[in-house]
Each structure stands twice: as structure tokens, then as C-alpha cells.
Amino acid sequence: MSIENISWNKSFGGWHKQYSHYSEVLGCTMRFAIFLPPHITRGDKVPVLYWLSGLTCTDENFMQKAGAQRLAAELGIAIVAPDTSPRGEDVPDDPEGAYDFGHGAGFYVNATEAPWNRHYRMYDYVLEELPALIESHFPVNNKRSISGHSMGGHGALMLALRNPSRYQSVSAFSPISNPTQCPWGKKAFAGYLGSDKTSWEQYDSALLMRNSAQPVPALVDQGDQDDFLAEQLKPETLVASAKAADYPLELRMQEGFDHSYYFIASFIDDHLRFHAQHLLD
Amino acid sequence: MSIENISWNKSFGGWHKQYSHYSEVLGCTMRFAIFLPPHITRGDKVPVLYWLSGLTCTDENFMQKAGAQRLAAELGIAIVAPDTSPRGEDVPDDPEGAYDFGHGAGFYVNATEAPWNRHYRMYDYVLEELPALIESHFPVNNKRSISGHSMGGHGALMLALRNPSRYQSVSAFSPISNPTQCPWGKKAFAGYLGSDKTSWEQYDSALLMRNSAQPVPALVDQGDQDDFLAEQLKPETLVASAKAADYPLELRMQEGFDHSYYFIASFIDDHLRFHAQHLLD
Numbered sequence: 001m002s003i004e005n006i007s008w009n010k011s012f013g014g015w016h017k018q019y020s021h022y023s024e025v026l027g028c029t030m031r032f033a034i035f036l037p038p039h040i041t042r043g044d045k046v047p048v049l050y051w052l053s054g055l056t057c058t059d060e061n062f063m064q065k066a067g068a069q070r071l072a073a074e075l076g077i078a079i080v081a082p083d084t085s086p087r088g089e090d091v092p093d094d095p096e097g098a099y100d101f102g103h104g105a106g107f108y109v110n111a112t113e114a115p116w117n118r119h120y121r122m123y124d125y126v127l128e129e130l131p132a133l134i135e136s137h138f139p140v141n142n143k144r145s146i147s148g149h150s151m152g153g154h155g156a157l158m159l160a161l162r163n164p165s166r167y168q169s170v171s172a173f174s175p176i177s178n179p180t181q182c183p184w185g186k187k188a189f190a191g192y193l194g195s196d197k198t199s200w201e202q203y204d205s206a207l208l209m210r211n212s213a214q215p216v217p218a219l220v221d222q223g224d225q226d227d228f229l230a231e232q233l234k235p236e237t238l239v240a241s242a243k244a245a246d247y248p249l250e251l252r253m254q255e256g257f258d259h260s261y262y263f264i265a266s267f268i269d270d271h272l273r274f275h276a277q278h279l280l281d
Numbered sequence: 282m283s284i285e286n287i288s289w290n291k292s293f294g295g296w297h298k299q300y301s302h303y304s305e306v307l308g309c310t311m312r313f314a315i316f317l318p319p320h321i322t323r324g325d326k327v328p329v330l331y332w333l334s335g336l337t338c339t340d341e342n343f344m345q346k347a348g349a350q351r352l353a354a355e356l357g358i359a360i361v362a363p364d365t366s367p368r369g370e371d372v373p374d375d376p377e378g379a380y381d382f383g384h385g386a387g388f389y390v391n392a393t394e395a396p397w398n399r400h401y402r403m404y405d406y407v408l409e410e411l412p413a414l415i416e417s418h419f420p421v422n423n424k425r426s427i428s429g430h431s432m433g434g435h436g437a438l439m440l441a442l443r444n445p446s447r448y449q450s451v452s453a454f455s456p457i458s459n460p461t462q463c464p465w466g467k468k469a470f471a472g473y474l475g476s477d478k479t480s481w482e483q484y485d486s487a488l489l490m491r492n493s494a495q496p497v498p499a500l501v502d503q504g505d506q507d508d509f510l511a512e513q514l515k516p517e518t519l520v521a522s523a524k525a526a527d528y529p530l531e532l533r534m535q536e537g538f539d540h541s542y543y544f545i546a547s548f549i550d551d552h553l554r555f556h557a558q559h560l561l562d
Contacts, residue, residue: 009543010506016543067348067546225291261345262290262297269351 001133006031012073013038016063025129026086027119032130033059035069039076040139047143047168047279048134049272051081052126052152055184056104058083062149065261071272077279078140082130084151086119100184101191107179108155109203111192120192123203127159127166145275147171149264150228154179157205157218157238164214169278171219171271173264174226178206178237185232206237210245218242218249219274221267223257282414287312293354294319297344306410307367308400313411314340316350320357321420328424328449328560329415330553332362333407333433336465337385339364343430346542352553358560359421363411365432367400381465382472388460389436390484392473401473404484408440408447426556428452430545431509435460438486438499438519445495450559452500452552454545455507459487459518487518491526499523499530500555502548504538 003021010016014037023030039046049072051062059081062068072079085091085106092115094102111120134140145168148156153175160170179185180200189200201207222235229235235251242249257263284302291297295318304311320327330353332343340362343349353360366372366387373396375383392401415421426449429437434456441451460466461481470481482488503516510516516532523530538544 009539009541010504010537010547011543012547064346064542067351069543069546070348070550223291256291258290260290262292262350265348265350266291266293 001136003133003137011035012069014069014073016069018059021133023086023125023129025121025125028086028088028091030087031059031083033063033081034134034138035063035072035079036138037073037076037078044076045139045141046076046078047145048078048080048131048140049275049279050126050131050144050146050156051079052108052146052148052155053081053084054148054150054152055084056099057152058104061261065265066268067265068268068272071269075272075276075280077272077276078138080130080134082126085122091119092116101188105151105188107151107188107192107203108158109189109192112199113192113194116192122155123159126155127163143168143279145169145279147271147275148175149173150259151176151184153220154185154205158203158208160216160218161205161208161212162202164212164216167216169217169275171274173221173267174223174228174233174259175205175220175235175238176233178204178234180204180207181237182232182234206234206241209238209241209247209249212245212247215248217278218247219271220249220251221254221270222251223254223259223263225256226259228259282417284414284418292316293350295350295354297350299340302414304367304406304410306402306406309367309369309372311368312340312364314344314362315415315419316344316353316360317419318354318357318359325357326420326422327357327359328426329359329361329412329421330556330560331407331412331425331427331437332360333389333427333429333436334362334365335429335431335433336365337380338433339385342542346546347549348546349549349553352550356553356557356561358553358557359419361411361415363407366403372400373397382469386432386469388432388469388473388484389439390470390473393480394473394475397473403436404440407436408444424449424560426450426560428552428556429456430454431540432457432465434501435466435486439484439489441497441499442486442489442493443483445493445497448497450498450556452555454502454548455504455509455514455540456486456501456516456519457514459485459515461485461488462518463513463515465513487515487522490519490522490528490530493526493528496529498559499528500552501530501532502535502551503532504535504540504544506537507540509540
């Protein structure tokens with residue numbers, strides 16, 4: 001598994017770097033970004049927060065707009081941001097170029113339907129291949145947490161709920177909480193997974209949270225002025241599941257905030273400190 | 282002078298807003314962004330930091346990427362980011378679409394050469410029209426500071442050096458320090474101001490700093506891995522002028538940093554605290 005550095009910027013005493021690599025799982029060349037805190041120059045191995053972005057994003061949105069590096073550099077946490085789907089001319093895209101299916105919209109599932117099942121395997125990529133790559137090439141330890149926004153908030157919660165031994169903690173901004181019951185999720189799951197809706201349930205956080213044997217501490221922030229709140233995000237389904245299953249979820253409704261990176265930037269420090277409690281102890 | 286709100290996002294307890302308005306000075310419709318700190322809800326009038334962006338930028342780059350809102354919200358400072366040139370179909374652009382002349386490259390001068398002299402009057406816009414607009418529409422006081430990056434660093438320093446009574450303090454990241462002597466400046470000044478180079482000198486900070494009757498406290502940060510350092514930026518010319526004129530300039534060379542917003546984000550808090558000393562006393 002080789003990787004190629006394609007950019008680097010010094011950032012708050014640490015480094016923001018972009019790499020490309022060939023993904024066996026996805027069958028295409030992928031790009032990811034990593035923030036490395038200054039602690040690595042002292043020989044320390046640092047834990048990693050994985051960040052999953054939302055629809056239309058790449059590895060760049062979070063690194064450019066969230067303002068996470070200041071506190072991550074202070075705390076000593078690396079951050080890894082993958083792309084949001086397989087990419088490239090050989091990777092099939094939505095025939096009409098929709099923003100919510102195909103390129104930029106992998107939904108962190110393993111597709112089973114042709115032609116998507118050859119490349120659209122973001123679940124395996126984020127869970128297995130990418131961490132193995134990160135842990136073999138960078139001075140990181142094996143403590144991992146995961147966070148994300150919107151489609152990526154769904155991905156973070158779902159991955160942590162299904163793989164509690166892989167993650168110390170999970171958080172999300174404005175997650176698609178109950179994708180089997182909202183338009184974005186129904187469209188994506190029908191396309192990638194087919195018409196048998198029982199296969200969709202393994203990717204629905206509100207459902208998974210009701211049957212969790214090993215809870216992962218979870219923090220969710222949701223703006224109450226988010227245009228997608230009622231139709232697509234449905235945080236009340238998470239709250240109900242957490243209550244029913246006595247799951248350790250803290251969900252905060254944030255007054256006046258919307259779906260943008262201005263919202264994420266306003267609370268990213270809280271999320272970093274939350275993950276630090278679990279990554280650094 | 283009417284303005285139209287075109288977007289708003291809650292941000293760190295304050296608000297990021299974009300407005301459009303017709304500029305009499307520039308003869309076209311312009312967009313600007315403003316960050317308003319939470320202090321205004323208590324009836325306070327707050328001072329304003331004007332931010333001038335670099336080549337190719339709009340009002341959005343700084344607001345999305347610099348991470349300034351966190352500390353500005355805490356300190357109680359508004360930030361205003363104008364566009365970098367007049368815009369629109371009626372505004373002449375570089376015939377070859379160059380990134381360093383025409384749209385996105387106003388260089389904060391008042392053009393004297395046709396066809397540029399009708400619209401390209403960013404000096405008057407930033408110095409007079411925009412502050413008058415801001416001070417008539419928002420709960421701000423008349424304390425102003427100014428900062429910027431690259432072409433905008435040139436603009437900030439030049440405007441403060443020529444108008445010391447208008448600004449409490451000035452700062453810059455990677456400014457074009459001596460534009461009469463670098464390729465970017467020579468191209469822009471020849472185009473906007475014509476071949477008489479004596480007319481260029483009023484817009485050259487390294488020259489202006491040698492003859493300053495009323496110094497404005499100045500902070501400049503420059504990355505030593507900036508690709509434009511030697512050919513375009515020439516910070517050593519500012520250092521020499523400050524030394525010759527005993528000007529209150531602190532210029533910091535920052536090891537390992539480049540020309541990007543990752544550099545700006547790493548030190549924007551220092552600049553905000555510097556301006557706060559002068560805006561809030």
C-alpha cells in the first residue's frame with residue numbers, strides 16, 4: 001500500500017497534507033487529507049479522529065473551513081478526512097449528475113447493486129483499508145474516534161454503532177439519523193442496496209442504536225434553523241432510540257444555527273475536547 | 282445607500298452575513314460580508330476590522346477559511362470583507378482572463394487609464410464608500426483597523442500609511458510590500474495607472490513608509506516557505522523602510538509557512554489581539 005504526497009502546508013505548528021493512493025477496496029485512485037499535530041516531532045504517536053464529510057464534499061471542505069487544527073494541534077490529535085465516494089472516469093456516476101447519488105455521495109455503504117457494487121464500498125474503505133493505510137504510514141497509535149457532518153454524520157454514527165471496538169468515541173453534526181425514512185437515504189439505499197429494505201437497516205443509526213451491545217460515547221450537535229432538519233435529518237429518532245436503549249448519547253439542539261460550516265466551526269472545539277477525553281486517557 | 286441581505290449564518294454566537302449594494306464609486310453592484318459579534322445584541326456598538334483579500338478572492342475566502350470568528354466573537358470586533366475588484370458584465374476584465382489583472386485583481390487603486398478608470402476605484406471604495414455604508418447600517422462605532430493578505434496586505438498597509446487618522450492599527454499577511462518593483466505590481470500599475478511611474482509611488486507601502494508623518498501601529502506576518510516571497514512580496518523592503526523612518530512595524534518571519542489560508546488561520550488570533558489593543562482601549 002503506497003501513498004503519494006501531493007500537497008503540504010504548515011498549520012498551527014503541525015502539518016496539513018494531502019495524499020493520493022490506489023484503493024484496492026474501491027478500485028480507483030483516492031485522495032485523503034491528514035492533519036498531523038506538532039507532537040509527532042517529539043516522537044509521540046498520536047490518536048486519530050476520522051472525519052466523514054457530507055454530500056458533494058471532498059477531503060478539502062473540513063480542513064479548509066472547520067477550524068479544527070488550532071485545538072487539534074494543542075491536544076495532540078491527528079485528523080484524517082477521506083473523500084466522500086470513489087472517484088474517476090472509470091467509476092460510474094449518477095446519469096443525471098445528481099448531487100445526492102454517485103460521485104460525492106457514497107453514503108458510507110457497501111453497494112450490492114450493479115453497476116455500483118464494483119467501486120462503491122465506502123463502508124469497508126473507511127472502516128478497514130484507510131485506517132490500515134494511516135497506521136502503516138504515519139506516527140499514530142491505534143486509538144480512533146470518528147465524526148462527520150450530514151451524510152458523514154450518518155456514516156460516523158453508523159460505523160461506530162456497528163464497530164464499537166474500533167472507535168473510542170463518536171460525534172456528528174447534523175447527521176442523517178434515520179436514512180431508511182428520509183428522501184436522501186431512500187434514494188441512496190435503493191440505488192446502492194436494491195429494493196429489499198431489510199438490507200438497508202444495517203446502515204440506519206436510529207435503528208442500530210436500539211440494539212447496541214457495546215455503546216460508544218456519542219455527541220451530536222444539530223442546528224434548529226437547519227433547512228434539512230425535519231425532512232432529512234430527523235434527530236428525534238436518535239433521541240428516541242437512545243432513550244429506549246439507555247444509550248450514552250448527548251444530542252444538543254443549537255439555537256439559530258444552520259447546516260453550514262459556520263455551524264461546524266462554532267462547535268468543533270467541543271467535539272475535539274469530547275473525543276480527547278476518550279482518545280488521550 | 283441601500284443594502285440587501287443575501288445570506289446569513291449564525292457563527293460563534295454572532296452572525297456572518299452577506300449583502301449586495303450598488304456602489305456609486307465603482308459603478309456596479311458589489312457584495313460584501315460582515316461578521317457581527319454577539320455584543321451587538323446587548324446594544325453595544327463595536328469597532329470594525331476591514332479585511333482585504335488577495336488575487337482571485339471574493340468576500341467569501343476569509344470568512345470561510347481564516348477561522349477569525351471565534352476570537353472576534355469573544356473580543357467584540359466586527360469584521361468586514363469586501364470583494365477584490367468591481368464586478369459584473371459591464372465592468373471590463375483582462376482580455377485574456379488573467380488572474381492578476383481585471384476582475385478579482387483591483388489592487389486597491391483608483392485607475393486613471395481607460396477603460397479601467399470608470400469602475401476600478403477600489404481605493405475610494407474601501408477608504409470612503411464602504412465604511413460610510415457600514416457605519417450607517419450596522420451597530421458599529423467609528424474605530425477602524427485594517428488587515429489583508431498578499432494583494433490585500435498591500436492594500437491594507439498602503440491605505441493605513443496614507444490615511445493614518447482613519448485607522449487605529451494595520452496588519453498584513455504576506456503583503457506585496459513594494460509593488461512598484463515586482464511583476465504583479467508593475468503589471469497592475471502599468472495597466473491601471475499608465476506609464477508614468479511617479480503616479481505609482483502613492484500606492485507603494487515600502488516607499489510610503491519612508492515618509493510617514495503619523496505612524497499607525499503595524500504587524501506583518503510572512504511565511505519563509507512562501508513561493509512568492511523573493512519575487513513578488515519583498516518584505517525586506519518594508520523592514521528597511523521601517524528602520525530608516527523609525528516606523529512602528531513588527532514584521533515576523535514564520536518558519537515553514539507558505540502563502541495559504543492555513544498560514545493565515547495559524548496567526549489570525551495574534552492579529553485580532555493586536556488590533557483589539559488599539560480598537561478596544
